[in-house]
Amino acid sequence: MIDSRIFSCTRCGFCCHGETTVSLDEKDQQRMIAALGIPREEVCKKYWRITGSVVQMKVVDGHCIFYDDGCTIHGGRPWRCRQWPLHPAVLADENNFETIRNSCPGISKTVCYKDFCLAVEEFSRSLAVNDEI
Numbered sequence: 001m002i003d004s005r006i007f008s009c010t011r012c013g014f015c016c017h018g019e020t021t022v023s024l025d026e027k028d029q030q031r032m033i034a035a036l037g038i039p040r041e042e043v044c045k046k047y048w049r050i051t052g053s054v055v056q057m058k059v060v061d062g063h064c065i066f067y068d069d070g071c072t073i074h075g076g077r078p079w080r081c082r083q084w085p086l087h088p089a090v091l092a093d094e095n096n097f098e099t100i101r102n103s104c105p106g107i108s109k110t111v112c113y114k115d116f117c118l119a120v121e122e123f124s125r126s127l128a129v130n131d132e133i
């Protein structure tokens with residue numbers, strides 16, 4: 001659970017917009033298929049863009065196909081969406097933290113770099129032991 005004093009999603013939708021989406025690993029694919037409750041072939045056809053071995057969600061009107069004033073597949077969203085904005089890249093460089101903070105209004109304006117890194121580390125550990133998060 002992320003401390004809401006550090007991050008609380010405003011549902012602005014910024015992270016769901018763009019011309020590409022995150023790639024889905026096998027667990028993401030299985031979780032999404034289960035959440036949609038339809039056969040894999042149908043999910044592939046309706047919702048995924050497959051390039052070689054890379055599976056991504058389709059983009060429609062400049063946003064992820066599942067975005068509609070919020071995530072419409074919240075329980076079946078990929079792990080990278082679950083992780084955002086607690087991205088391990090911030091641990092490597094404070095500039096990455098500033099870039100992510102500037103793009104995500106859900107991050108506290110007052111949280112310091114050190115505390116955000118601690119939250120990232122804690123969340124990464126929880127993701128590693130429990131991929132149902």
Ligand code: SF4
Nearest residue numbers: 009010013015104106
């Ligand atoms: S950019 Fe941040 S606040 Fe906006 S929807 Fe994404 S996670 Fe939530």
Ligand code: SF4
Nearest residue numbers: 016064066067071081
């Ligand atoms: S799966 Fe949900 S959270 Fe992830 S990009 Fe699509 S709409 Fe956004």
